[in-house]
Amino acid sequence: MRQSEDQATKADLLLATHGMSKQYPGVLALDNVDFDLMTGEVHVLFGENGAGKSTLISILAGANHPSAGQILLRGKPVTFSSVHEARAHGISAVFQEFSLIPQMTVEENLFLGAEPRRGGFVDKAAIRREARKILDELGFNLQPHQRIDHLTRAEQQMVEIAKAFRSDLSVLILDEPTASLTNHETDHLFELIGELTARGVGIIYITHRMAEIRRIGDRITVLRDGRYIDTVDAQTASEDDLVGLMTGRVVGGIFPDLDLPDPGETVLDVDNVSVADGSVTDATLHVKRGEIIGMAGLVGSGKSELMQACFGTLPISSGAVRFKNADVTGHKPRRNIRAGFLYLPADRRSEGLMMMRSIRENVALASLDIAPFSNGVFLNAGGERQAVTALAERLNLSPPRIERAVDHFSGGNQQKAMLARALTRHYDLIVFDEPTVGVDVGTRASIYRFIVELARAGTAIVLISSDLPEILHLTTRAYVFYRGRIQAEVAGEQLTEQNVLSHFFEREAA
Ligand SMILES: Nc1ncnc2c1ncn2[C@@H]1O[C@H](COP(=O)(O)OP(=O)(O)OP(=O)(O)O)[C@@H](O)[C@H]1O
Numbered sequence: 001m002r003q004s005e006d007q008a009t010k011a012d013l014l015l016a017t018h019g020m021s022k023q024y025p026g027v028l029a030l031d032n033v034d035f036d037l038m039t040g041e042v043h044v045l046f047g048e049n050g051a052g053k054s055t056l057i058s059i060l061a062g063a064n065h066p067s068a069g070q071i072l073l074r075g076k077p078v079t080f081s082s083v084h085e086a087r088a089h090g091i092s093a094v095f096q097e098f099s100l101i102p103q104m105t106v107e108e109n110l111f112l113g114a115e116p117r118r119g120g121f122v123d124k125a126a127i128r129r130e131a132r133k134i135l136d137e138l139g140f141n142l143q144p145h146q147r148i149d150h151l152t153r154a155e156q157q158m159v160e161i162a163k164a165f166r167s168d169l170s171v172l173i174l175d176e177p178t179a180s181l182t183n184h185e186t187d188h189l190f191e192l193i194g195e196l197t198a199r200g201v202g203i204i205y206i207t208h209r210m211a212e213i214r215r216i217g218d219r220i221t222v223l224r225d226g227r228y229i230d231t232v233d234a235q236t237a238s239e240d241d242l243v244g245l246m247t248g249r250v251v252g253g254i255f256p257d258l259d260l261p262d263p264g265e266t267v268l269d270v271d272n273v274s275v276a277d278g279s280v281t282d283a284t285l286h287v288k289r290g291e292i293i294g295m296a297g298l299v300g301s302g303k304s305e306l307m308q309a310c311f312g313t314l315p316i317s318s319g320a321v322r323f324k325n326a327d328v329t330g331h332k333p334r335r336n337i338r339a340g341f342l343y344l345p346a347d348r349r350s351e352g353l354m355m356m357r358s359i360r361e362n363v364a365l366a367s368l369d370i371a372p373f374s375n376g377v378f379l380n381a382g383g384e385r386q387a388v389t390a391l392a393e394r395l396n397l398s399p400p401r402i403e404r405a406v407d408h409f410s411g412g413n414q415q416k417a418m419l420a421r422a423l424t425r426h427y428d429l430i431v432f433d434e435p436t437v438g439v440d441v442g443t444r445a446s447i448y449r450f451i452v453e454l455a456r457a458g459t460a461i462v463l464i465s466s467d468l469p470e471i472l473h474l475t476t477r478a479y480v481f482y483r484g485r486i487q488a489e490v491a492g493e494q495l496t497e498q499n500v501l502s503h504f505f506e507r508e509a510a
């Protein structure tokens, strides 16, 4: 038994699992895992992509059934046949993949399946009142009547969190909750977590970000290949310790050397572009062969929208986009891909991947017209399989089964599948939109290496990132966005944390 459990008095112990196992066809996702949560603590779950974190919490939250093992809530064995049942016991989870209904409003989603009623009818006034109350309590700037599909991903995340607050909470589970939140929203979430733990709520928190662990974590439990490895103190465990526990080996520096050759000719030329939905105004920039160009700024600052507009997934209202000296303004994505311009979206579920199709099909998607995927006329199944298998190895896909549906892979491994798509043909320009969100530290290092290799081989790279270290360590030049405008261009020596950050928040007066 672990030390922490010896020390814990019965009153402190809120939730525990004993011998928790989950067998999927061909994969033992959890193997006899013991885990415990005290009242008022933030217990971080840490581990590589596919280690079993989401599986464990989905069982605790009633969304998934274990193959073996027990859940104890305040010492009593419990079983949950649904999320509703777990919630009735005070256990609520915000999952990696959202469960909101896009065509419905915030308030409808908040009370879905648990609508307050009056005389047999849904009490709309009560729903509005209650929804407003929850949103206000949480300090979320959302309106109860807004439709989910009109919200940004960060706002949808807030709705998911608000949902957890519908009933009395004793355990709150958060699976990579800050992946799409701005710094400000993250601060807010952490304040909220502080208030909850002060009230005795236990929090299970999944993250790949070290800084977050330090900021809010009490204990960290590390999983590897579905097995329990160790539980350590979040304040004293070093980053090296954690990475060692997580991978079972020593991992060197995350960022590769950036000695890129001098840039070549201009590949992308954006001239005074405004996006029709108003998200970007008068943006002008250029990207050369062999450069890695950063797009920095808060979530919603327009950095992602501008590149989507260049690629053809958002309409442009004025200005021009030139790619390899040809006007491509308004061209469709398919045409841009053929010409050598690829954009890899951040939201893999809604924009990037066909979830029910295999890894092989998803990876091959953009290259069905070329070798080794086809000879231009007929598809080449063998060539395709070989090429995708090699890519899966290179990105350390886990498990390395390319015929499995994407839906059956862990979040980080889905991200890898999308990146693999970029490797199936030669591109002159690749735009990576938040490529490492939800990716474990080891894989992150290989993604960075891969980006630098592409640039060395002459590809022009655009890296859209809300993660400042990524911009600072991986790009040679960066554009900083604020409220839909490019506030600054910083390069070389000027590319420092302070310089970039000062433009993140700059007001119109600047
Ligand atoms: N529905 C499913 N069917 C089959 N296998 C699954 C399913 N869901 C998850 N798995 C497998 O179970 C293992 C654990 O996945 P899980 O999602 O728990 O990982 P994780 O630790 O949350 O990873 P990440 O950091 O990438 O989110 C993986 O090997 C995954 O492929």
Ligand SMILES: [Mg+2]
Pocket: 053, 054, 055, 096, 175, 410, 411, 412
């Ligand atoms: Mg997960």
